[in-house]
Amino acid sequence: MTVRELGLPVTATAPGLPDRVTIWEVGPRDGLQNEDTVVPVDVKLEFIDRLADAGLTTIEATSFVHPKWVPQLADAEDLLARLSTRDGVAYPVLVPNERGLDRALAAGIRHIAIFASATETFANRNLNRTRDSQLTMFEPVVTRAVAEGLDVRGYVSMSFGDPWEGAVDPAAVVSVGRRLLDMGISQLSLGDTIGVATAGQVSALLGAFAEAGTSVDHLAVHFHDTYGQALTNTLEALRHGVTTVDSSAGGLGGCPYAESATGNLATEDLVWLLDGLGVSTGVDLDSLADTSAWMAERLGRPSPSRVVRALRG
Template sequence: MSLTTDLGLPMRVADPDLPARVRIYEVGPRDGLQAEPTAVPVEVKAEFVRRLIAAGLTSVELTSFVNPRRVPQLADARELVRIVDLDAGLRHPVLVPNARGLDDALAAGVSEVAVFSSVTESFSQANLGATRLDVAAAQAQVTKDALAAGVGVRGYLSMVFGDPWEGPVAVEEVVAAATAMAETGVGSISLGDTIGVATPGHVRNVIRALVAAGIPVDRLALHAHDTYGQALTNVYAALLEGVTEFDASAGGVGGCPFALSATGNLATEDLVWMLDGLGIDTGVDLSALVETSTWLAGHLGRPTVSRAANALALKN
């Protein structure tokens, strides 16, 4: 165990039992801004992406090719992809809900897409107006077509830890849904705590069940929401199980507009602060990231909800 420190940064206490490096999958431009009450100008979105990349984030989900009537905040998806420099050395996924979205994404020249499915029936109906099995079938077909086109695919699995309409979600249901998604060929599966009800023991139990079912831990990611203040604790629980990819949103912006009680995402700054303190490499410049979320907060007209960003901003 080693200790290092620096002014304005946490004391670093490296734990050899934890991963030495993790990937942060930044969802702010898509999952964050889709929940805004009004659309953010596309030029601001593009600058947001550029700043995130400059801060060291190598996986930045840009937008979603979704029906603009469903998510008007992302109606500028084609324009955003056009004006953002799609650096071949970085990941710039876009979310696609169906075959039409995939066609549009491929026409725009993206190299990676994200697809999604739900463990529960209620969320499938609320999100897409289709049954869980129909949504899963559509996801499987989109994944097949994307892979055939030479495009990478990441999977989101929603309502892994609880559903606002159905309540607790059985681990067996999660295993069945995740196994089915894994078999479609997605590169990784992001486990969505969509309404933020997970606790550490629950997280570890689900991950262990998935690994026991044959899904390697390096194909799992965690998408935590901080509704009950458990997001970082749940990340730590996942780290203990060997997970090395975590979704987060700069400034903690966003949530799910189709899920009751889904509040903001885990703030990227808070995640980086904790990981830095654990001696885990992320490649992210925390100061540059705080500047970015503060800049974004100015455009959104409200303060950032990231506690780390606010605390560090006070020191400057």
């Protein structure tokens, strides 16, 4: 039986939550880029199409990071050339620099994302830049993209904890985030890259952005479930007015910076929570679970998502 036929999850609304949440699906990019082996492009295309069928309206399709660094997504141009887009669905692409933007423009992409760090060490290790010089690198990317009419999102990684520097000062995150917003990005996604955040930290960081004059409408959250806190942290963000949440179908994606990291918040687990709270997403949970179970078969291992395991065994 389906969850709808079983009447699950039971809906009990709670005060102070948004009526609707947009799910920013990162599985095809952030999830598959962490696979040990390259997933065939035909499988990726079917995965993306199935996610759209399930009702997801923002599906991060791939990345224009150099294939040397992310060989799993070296097929970006081929995938985008063959992708069957549909009205009402956005297919953002991650770009690291101006060369990545050139590739995105050549592919006809209208939505891009850039990836910055809140900490000095990770900026150096991930981008071979200082915290300040990474922003100098991104400025012409954002300026050109906005001039071309593209929508630009910014990620800020290590927003809560860094494996080398420890706890991250909210002021450091606000500093990087504000500079990206001032460049012209439309949305800032606050990333708990190693999954160490707690609800109190989420409240403090969102409060710090509010004090700096940043509207919560410009903020999204991206939690990893390393310590089992992703849903708790998401609920705290919703209580602060956040209405865009990143997640990955089936919980795809690991974190190479923390032992035992279980990867991204699973989209099914998120939808179960939101359905139970009466918060609309437009996503069909059964269809989504079928999609993640299908992908797990192609990857040759069970889905990390608790909801997928509960519904599909």
